[in-house]
Amino acid sequence: MGRPPGNKPTSFDIAYLAGVSQPTVSRALRGSRSVSRATRERIEAIARDLNYSVDKNASSLRSQRSNTIALLFFEDPTPDESNINPFFLAMLGAITRQCGARGLDLLISFQKMEDDWHVRYQDSHRADGLILLGYGDYTLYQRRLTELVGAGTYFVRWGSVGADTIGPTVGSDNVGAGRLAGDHLLDLGRRRIAFLGQADEHYPEFADRYAGLCDAMAAQGIAPDPALQVDALTAEDAGHAATMTLIGRGVPFDAIFAASDLIAIGAMRALAEAGLTVPGDVAIVGFDDIPAASLTTPPLTTIMQDMKGAGQLLVDTLVAQVEDQPLPPGTLPARLVVRRSTSG
Amino acid sequence: MGRPPGNKPTSFDIAYLAGVSQPTVSRALRGSRSVSRATRERIEAIARDLNYSVDKNASSLRSQRSNTIALLFFEDPTPDESNINPFFLAMLGAITRQCGARGLDLLISFQKMEDDWHVRYQDSHRADGLILLGYGDYTLYQRRLTELVGAGTYFVRWGSVGADTIGPTVGSDNVGAGRLAGDHLLDLGRRRIAFLGQADEHYPEFADRYAGLCDAMAAQGIAPDPALQVDALTAEDAGHAATMTLIGRGVPFDAIFAASDLIAIGAMRALAEAGLTVPGDVAIVGFDDIPAASLTTPPLTTIMQDMKGAGQLLVDTLVAQVEDQPLPPGTLPARLVVRRSTSG
DNA sequence: CGCCAGCAGGCATACGTATGCGCATATTAT
DNA sequence: ATAATATGCGCATACGTATGCCTGCTGGCG
Numbered sequence: 001m002g003r004p005p006g007n008k009p010t011s012f013d014i015a016y017l018a019g020v021s022q023p024t025v026s027r028a029l030r031g032s033r034s035v036s037r038a039t040r041e042r043i044e045a046i047a048r049d050l051n052y053s054v055d056k057n058a059s060s061l062r063s064q065r066s067n068t069i070a071l072l073f074f075e076d077p078t079p080d081e082s083n084i085n086p087f088f089l090a091m092l093g094a095i096t097r098q099c100g101a102r103g104l105d106l107l108i109s110f111q112k113m114e115d116d117w118h119v120r121y122q123d124s125h126r127a128d129g130l131i132l133l134g135y136g137d138y139t140l141y142q143r144r145l146t147e148l149v150g151a152g153t154y155f156v157r158w159g160s161v162g163a164d165t166i167g168p169t170v171g172s173d174n175v176g177a178g179r180l181a182g183d184h185l186l187d188l189g190r191r192r193i194a195f196l197g198q199a200d201e202h203y204p205e206f207a208d209r210y211a212g213l214c215d216a217m218a219a220q221g222i223a224p225d226p227a228l229q230v231d232a233l234t235a236e237d238a239g240h241a242a243t244m245t246l247i248g249r250g251v252p253f254d255a256i257f258a259a260s261d262l263i264a265i266g267a268m269r270a271l272a273e274a275g276l277t278v279p280g281d282v283a284i285v286g287f288d289d290i291p292a293a294s295l296t297t298p299p300l301t302t303i304m305q306d307m308k309g310a311g312q313l314l315v316d317t318l319v320a321q322v323e324d325q326p327l328p329p330g331t332l333p334a335r336l337v338v339r340r341s342t343s344g
Numbered sequence: 345m346g347r348p349p350g351n352k353p354t355s356f357d358i359a360y361l362a363g364v365s366q367p368t369v370s371r372a373l374r375g376s377r378s379v380s381r382a383t384r385e386r387i388e389a390i391a392r393d394l395n396y397s398v399d400k401n402a403s404s405l406r407s408q409r410s411n412t413i414a415l416l417f418f419e420d421p422t423p424d425e426s427n428i429n430p431f432f433l434a435m436l437g438a439i440t441r442q443c444g445a446r447g448l449d450l451l452i453s454f455q456k457m458e459d460d461w462h463v464r465y466q467d468s469h470r471a472d473g474l475i476l477l478g479y480g481d482y483t484l485y486q487r488r489l490t491e492l493v494g495a496g497t498y499f500v501r502w503g504s505v506g507a508d509t510i511g512p513t514v515g516s517d518n519v520g521a522g523r524l525a526g527d528h529l530l531d532l533g534r535r536r537i538a539f540l541g542q543a544d545e546h547y548p549e550f551a552d553r554y555a556g557l558c559d560a561m562a563a564q565g566i567a568p569d570p571a572l573q574v575d576a577l578t579a580e581d582a583g584h585a586a587t588m589t590l591i592g593r594g595v596p597f598d599a600i601f602a603a604s605d606l607i608a609i610g611a612m613r614a615l616a617e618a619g620l621t622v623p624g625d626v627a628i629v630g631f632d633d634i635p636a637a638s639l640t641t642p643p644l645t646t647i648m649q650d651m652k653g654a655g656q657l658l659v660d661t662l663v664a665q666v667e668d669q670p671l672p673p674g675t676l677p678a679r680l681v682v683r684r685s686t687s688g
Numbered sequence: 689c690g691c692c693a694g695c696a697g698g699c700a701t702a703c704g705t706a707t708g709c710g711c712a713t714a715t716t717a718t
Numbered sequence: 719a720t721a722a723t724a725t726g727c728g729c730a731t732a733c734g735t736a737t738g739c740c741t742g743c744t745g746g747c748g
Contacts, residue, residue: 008467010703010704010705011704011705012704020727020728021727021728021729022704022705022706022728023705023706023707023727023728023729023730024726024727024728025705026704026705026706026707027706027707027727030706033725034725034726034727035726035727036725036726036727039726039727051463051467053464053467053468054468054704054705055405055468055469055703055704055705056468056469056470057401057402057404057405057410057469057703057704057705058401058405058703058704058705058706058733059704059705059706060401060705060733061399061401061402061405061703061704061705061706061732061733061734061735062704062705062706062707062732062733063705063706063707063733064733066401068451089433089436092433092452093454096452096453096454097454099453100453100454100455105451105453105470106451106452106453107412107449107450107451107452108436108440108450108451108452109440109443109444109449109450110437110440110441110444111444119395120397123352123395123397124397124398124399124400125399125400125401125734126400126449236639265639291636292635292636292639295580295609295636295639295640296639297641354733354734354735355734355735356734364697364698365697365698365699366698366734366735366736367697367698367699367700367735367736367737368696368697368698369735370734370735370736370737371697371736371737374736377695378695378696378697379696379697380695380696380697383696383697398734398735399733399734399735401733401734401735402703402733402734402735402736403734403735403736404703404735405702405703405704405705405733405734405735405736406702406703406734406735406736406737407703407735407736407737408703469704
């Protein structure tokens with residue numbers, strides 16, 4: 001208190017007051033073993049007293065480590081603001097928390113994948129590495145990801161974890177989650193389970209969820225019926241449209257597993273319009289457990305991903321790369337949240 | 345391409361290749377008038393060629409400007425992760441966009457207001473200024489804000505804009521928004537309008553909304569009835585509880601203006617349980633236009649805040665301070681979104 | 689033809705920290 | 719007692735950019 005503003009204390013000021021040299025201050029504050037305990041504590045006291053804090057720019061410049069990671073959201077369908085997938089926003093909380101726990105700063109940006117932002121961020125030493133978060137057509141991103149790998153940029157991606165993914169990837173066990181949903185519906189006696197969601201290589205996460213559903217059905221000796229799978233992207237409208245398509249096909253079904261909650265909500269709207277009851281005529285399971293899922297009527301049974309774990313794993317995986325350590329395994333278990341859309 | 349990684353080009357490399365001195369490179373790339381056009385273009389070409397990008401740390405260190413702002417979320421009720429107010433998350437999109445447009449980086453953190461994080465961020469030159477975002481008991485924050493002002497920290501806060509606010513503040517015109525909601529309900533012939541939301545000095549934004557409602561009623565010669573105001577914080581449960589209280593009071597009401605969408609959603613649930621129809625028995629207006637608002641049955645009439653404008657204004661106000669320029673005015677108009685909870 | 693103005697760019701240096709290396713003093717082994 | 723080792727700290731310097739000041743040159747004008 002009292003020092004004229006714009007005249008922030010430096011490590012030299014501390015050194016002077018402590019009667020030591022500037023390097024000693026630096027070492028002391030970083031906890032180097034080569035400063036005696038007494039000296040260190042004296043320096044720490046003075047630093048606290050002066051309200052000193054290490055200049056981040058000087059420190060990063062000298063050490064070539066920014067202790068900062070950059071979070072890049074990308075989504076292809078929405079060039080407009082605000083319409084961010086609620087699931088990712090929830091994950092943001094977990095990521096910031098883990099960054100805080102590890103003493104990292106977090107830079108954030110929403111970008112189209114076209115910009116070369118991602119490269120720039122590491123080149124300019126703003127960040128030590130990147131977290132890439134986004135749904136969208138995976139095949140469109142492959143080239144970009146390959147570039148990143150080629151440039152030696154450290155990054156980690158949220159998505160489908162498989163053999164052919166490019167770069168370190170962290171994701172839920174989507175196959176297991178699909179199996180979870182399938183088992184649940186099968187336990188309830190449902191046999192004609194529809195899947196709403198793009199299930200091709202462009203959207204591997206959705207495809208995995210479908211594969212898990214098929215696994216569960218196969219375990220009961222039920223062959224998947226292609227007529228019960230309808231493509232749909234993440235949005236509510238898509239869920240509505242897909243359900244209309246499904247109904248239009250005239251094949252009977254007694255359950256729906258939707259690849260996202262928004263799809264499920266759209267589906268519920270379409271079912272209501274068609275005079276079908278939930279869960280009476282059709283049981284329905286969503287995916288993501290977005291806040292709105294518990295607010296629908298009936299509340300939506302869904303799959304909850306481990307977002308806290310996801311945030312930790314993303315950050316840890318990135319740091320492991322930067323520090324040249326072995327990467328932790330990349331998949332996280334998901335959990336079924338039963339609500340009245342299946343059990344009512 | 346091709347340069348060994350870890351050997352990033354510097355301005356010296358460019359200078360060498362261009363046959364000029366390093367300072368000239370710096371000036372050229374920053375667009376200084378004292379570099380000839382020809383030289384500048386030559387330098388720019390080489391820089392592009394080498395995939396050069398200015399080292400952010402060195403630049404910030406030297407210029408004492410980080411061109412970065414820090415966004416601090418704080419909410420008192422949720423020490424747990426994830427449960428972030430969706431409204432703020434939507435605003436995040438607008439803020440990042442404006443930061444991008446102004447060439448600023450954005451640091452982000454969720455914190456309890458107790459930590460001295462906010463001071464640290466500017467002291468350590470991580471950020472030029474802070475954006476403070478959070479609901480919560482305003483009176484609890486006053487001391488912190490006063491400290492920030494005292495420390496000369498640049499910041500801007502989202503909240504109620506009034507005479508007694510501490511530090512530069514940006515917010516919606518909550519009084520006007522309340523009037524908007526009131527006028528709408530009055531136009532529909534409703535006369536007994538309840539308000540659900542804390543309306544004291546601890547939550548000035550809510551109080552302003554209530555004041556606007558009272559204004560609108562007063563303009564029609566209707567005196568506000570204290571029995572029709574029930575305290576409620578932001579959450580859905582609170583809305584449910586408040587509505588039960590309201591019903592329990594036995595005073596007749598034909599409309600509800602809720603201080604937030606989540607309160608409104610809770611209210612709708614309580615009304616349904618009590619056998620009251622929306623909008624037949626009770627018309628209801630929310631606030632925020634969160635994504636779930638259009639998914640309720642019936643869809644919720646609500647007040648939409650100008651989030652794009654808010655993001656711009658927050659960033660612009662902060663930058664104006666840093667650059668020692670006059671601050672733009674701090675209030676933004678809100679808009680009524682009519683859905684079936686009032687007009688059905 | 690000489691003088692002053694203005695343009696383009698170079699020189700030197702500062703920003704604040706981190707770290708390799710060397711040098712005392714203190715400690716132990718021989 | 720002397721050599722070997724450890725401990726604690728200072729010296730010098732590097733990180734890469736931005737900027738105040740000065741210089742050399744060109745051109746216009748009296």
